[in-house]
Amino acid sequence: MNALETHESKCDVLIVGAGPAGLMLATWMAHCGINARIVDKRSTKIFNGQADGLQMRSLEIFDSFGFADRAWKEANHMIEMCMWNPGEDGIIRRSDRVPDVPAGLSRFTQIVLHQGRIERFFLDNIKKYSKDTLHVERAVLPESLEIDEKLCDDHSQDSYPITVKLRYLTDEEATPAQSNGTTVQDGLFRSNMAEDDTDDLIQRSREKQGSTEIVKTKYVVGCDGAHSWTRRQLGFKLEGEPTDFIWGVLDVIPITDFPDIRMRCAVHSASSGSLMVIPRENKLVRLYIQLTEIKPDASGRADRSRITPSTIISAAQKILAPYTLTYQYCDWWTAYQIGQRVGTNFDSRNRVFLAGDAVHTHSPKAGQGMNVSMQDAYNLGWKLGLVVKGVVKPEMLGTYQQERRKIAQDLIDFDHKFSRLFSGRPAKDVMDETGVSMKDFKDAFLQGNMFASGLSVDYGKSMLVAKEEEDEEVPQNTGSTQTKTSQETKNTTPKSNQSLAPNLPLGMRLPSHKVLNQSSAQPHHLQTLLPSDGRFRLLLFAGNILSPAQSTRLRSFCTHLSASPFLAPHLYTNIDILTVHSAPRVDVELLRDFPDVLHRFDEKTGWDYDSVFVDDVSYHEGYADAYGKFGIERETGCVAVVRPDQYVGFVGVLDGEEGWEGVESYFRGVFVG
């Protein structure tokens, strides 16, 4: 390596950190064809342990990129949650069984698979869609970040306001030593109890020889975890406090007579603390175990040297008694101190963004951390992609903090409540006021279940969500250009009519029901027709197109659609058109009954057969009744705009001039003129 050699380069988006959030961002970059880079200070990907619960919404997102099936096939599926509590004799008993997630919300259920596999799927997908041009650059450390304030508002092609200095580490620098010297991987060096090692690496690197690179870039996304280097460069803080609750985590193959070891379980013992059982793939079980005997010192931090697999399993044995629990194989272990913190700012001047643990940290037991982190990046990625390509207005970037900070706040509020209920001693009876009521715990669990699915996310009114009313909670707009955006939005946002499709809720992700391809009769889940390719969807619920009146309405709408000078350049490239009609499939013919714009002709490949669908009975998979489930009137239908991330942005009438104006007005608020 050439000492002190410095290269210079340019890219559009630089991602710092290749955990789940960074990889999600990179996946969007690959699918949108953006000139991006992703760097990580570690020299290898992780291979086991870490976060592992995948929410239904995360699986829907994976499916939109094309790899949910890999996770679904390898993972353990969580079906039932059992609650164990002490009886009057102090002995634990199963008190409740509830479904792990409510039925009917998604075509997926919650699954568990370790983070190393999930990162593998991301890496493979990025490789495929970027045609091998985008890959994680490991053992690369950012050393400085400078923002040229004068250039920040100039989002044009040649404006690179940010300069980042990267340094290429030696293997030795990039791989921190395991803390316990054993062959079992522990997670302490990446847990929130470990010392932040980034500064150490920079310290050490100053004494070493290594090449550096100056990167000029348009946007930086810090996905670099709870100790985020990027966040510190911006001077932003996480707000919140640690608690006194210390928990250990063991990934083991358990040898036990506890009957529910293959169920998700919450176990409250009478006086030895609590434990959560998360069954995993390959016979593994993850145990979250409260370590009641370990207390933080005066500085608020616990003595990590006292925590070993042996102290953790001992604590678990006391909680689970009279059942026995041992193991011969341990795959991974760690420990953490519960705390909830959220960032004050999610972006700086719409140029540097923070996602995932870099802006919110909390306890892992709710199975949320990785999911919310990935979903942060999923919210941001397409917006960045479309701004870089010059398709949408740059102020759209302000919706990232507006939409995601509220989610993070909700998450830590939930975690704050849930952690205390879970870590608290169970009440002996109704008079025991310092104990936790097991009824309260169950209620909190059920209440949080919907939240924990990832499906309750409801984004507020913005240039992207044409809601009729402002959200109750006004987003905090510190340090971003968002306030201006909200002002502008008010002027351009069209009026939605939610009553036309009550169950296609504005601001929420499109629920999925099966529809049939008009030309092949094949059933498809509607959501699978909206892959994450950076395109908005114009969803025409065309109604009964065999009725002459409705056919006239549809043709009038389509005439406007084809003739719009504003939208013409965006059709098909930035706006995909999908039609779902409600007439009997066998009475309808694609070429006869639908305007060409809905199934366009290509001189090399003929008519498009994959854009017109029908809500009708299938031979093998029953009748989904999509119109009925969305609450859409079967005769007259409606039109909806769905964002590239599958969230509903607009609902209006499908009727000539009036319907058309709503749609065009939505897109005028979004696209560059």
Next chain:
Amino acid sequence: MNALETHESKCDVLIVGAGPAGLMLATWMAHCGINARIVDKRSTKIFNGQADGLQMRSLEIFDSFGFADRAWKEANHMIEMCMWNPGEDGIIRRSDRVPDVPAGLSRFTQIVLHQGRIERFFLDNIKKYSKDTLHVERAVLPESLEIDEKLCDDHSQDSYPITVKLRYLTDEEATPAQSNGTTVQDGLFRSNMAEDDTDDLIQRSREKQGSTEIVKTKYVVGCDGAHSWTRRQLGFKLEGEPTDFIWGVLDVIPITDFPDIRMRCAVHSASSGSLMVIPRENKLVRLYIQLTEIKPDASGRADRSRITPSTIISAAQKILAPYTLTYQYCDWWTAYQIGQRVGTNFDSRNRVFLAGDAVHTHSPKAGQGMNVSMQDAYNLGWKLGLVVKGVVKPEMLGTYQQERRKIAQDLIDFDHKFSRLFSGRPAKDVMDETGVSMKDFKDAFLQGNMFASGLSVDYGKSMLVAKEEEDEEVPQNTGSTQTKTSQETKNTTPKSNQSLAPNLPLGMRLPSHKVLNQSSAQPHHLQTLLPSDGRFRLLLFAGNILSPAQSTRLRSFCTHLSASPFLAPHLYTNIDILTVHSAPRVDVELLRDFPDVLHRFDEKTGWDYDSVFVDDVSYHEGYADAYGKFGIERETGCVAVVRPDQYVGFVGVLDGEEGWEGVESYFRGVFVG
């Protein structure tokens, strides 16, 4: 390459030909851990064209090896079949729509994906399960095959009765020139109209320098196609005649106004011949087109130089008129002359076997060829594997011809009838006796639909199928040791009691319904619990195990099971035990209610949680009612033995001594003592 150098080596199974049948055989070898080799004279795998329809049964088999999901994801799914016939005015009209396959037969439907992808999945699976020890050796040509008759009946470890000489070709030899010199791949060089090129290659190779290898092997399987070199070495014949019907095949992206181009269609024109539409993946459509203007000469063979994509599309245009049809992209094309032929012998002395096109050829339109070929090899593979390992009696190999020759005969009988109905001119009216009645055609199609699913296969009584009655059709046992086998079988086969589970039919593949894991509540299709790993399954339908009487019956049965000196060495290694009970899941506990033998303890990994299941309601996937669908009494249940290929071998009572004797007697007839 060292001229005339000759190596010598040994292997247990040598597979000649790496098409779908050969790859299926190799997949079994990989899953059973057999020392096998597979050679193919061509230098590369195929990349497009060829056979492409996958029956439901083939997908079930793929799933048992672990790769059905890949095919399912990439393929086009065939849902509906449309029939087009001339009206009184001679113009074609859609006369019928029927489901492509009947509903409810399988968890899969019929799909279409080109052979190159299917071979890819096999290759990847073989690599994974053989731990990269078994791979296709391409550009390797067998030159001679000798059988040492004296050793044939000695199936012991050190007996290698067969000697095959292999020669390593140069690239030039291994890749035949395309017949038309264009960049579009055509299939003529592998179709049944092409000259057999194997002998040519041997001729040419005599003038070239190349190394050869002498392989001593126990078994050879010839999967080397219609012109099988292996078959010719054995002196076996295919019996049957070609017809005068010549068909062309085009894989194109069609540009057309024909409304049903994305449906499977059978189109009979008034006087221009017939056409079949098979929609494919990636916008492709396969067209089978009758070439009425091409006739065979006096030798019975057609002039191939007259057949080009242009003559084929012209024929299609006439058939489809007044609809238009053109294309700009052609992926592959070929032509063939219909003929049905079946081999006299499927094996020689239980040492050399023939599978697939090597023993039966027919027209491709029934979508059967590749499927029946793969299913031949699927029937043979585990038998070879278990004989090589010394687990089962060598005479079991005789059941290959017994079971598969009847299937081949049924296939060509069906194809004979179907081809003539399809290639014939439609009758103008009921008085038109030389025309084909379109009602007869539809009836034949519907009748053949079940056959074409691959699910109607019903193997006769043998050492592997404890049927109460002999099959009506006695298998032809020419040249194999099968007659002896049948004699022996009669003495040892136990009595099944089919009435205990009427819909778990002896000799047919296990139908699949969902059951729940007792320990995790996860639903599984029963068939997915029977992966192709070479093990027989003892399926205990344990009934209502909360009833004391039934619990006593089950425990008595299990006591015999654990105590049997004959079966003890086979339990878990060669016989997997699966239990499905019918008591309410939440009232049952694995460790309390089931004998240990049903969920054995391992000192490193604890109890087995993946062997006991329940027929109960699931949270997300409804209630499958497996007992009801199998016709099994819910209180008392029954016991079944399922072969390693998922075919039902035995059904009996689950009741102490009597039930146990049936099971032991079945396995005494199968396993080496």
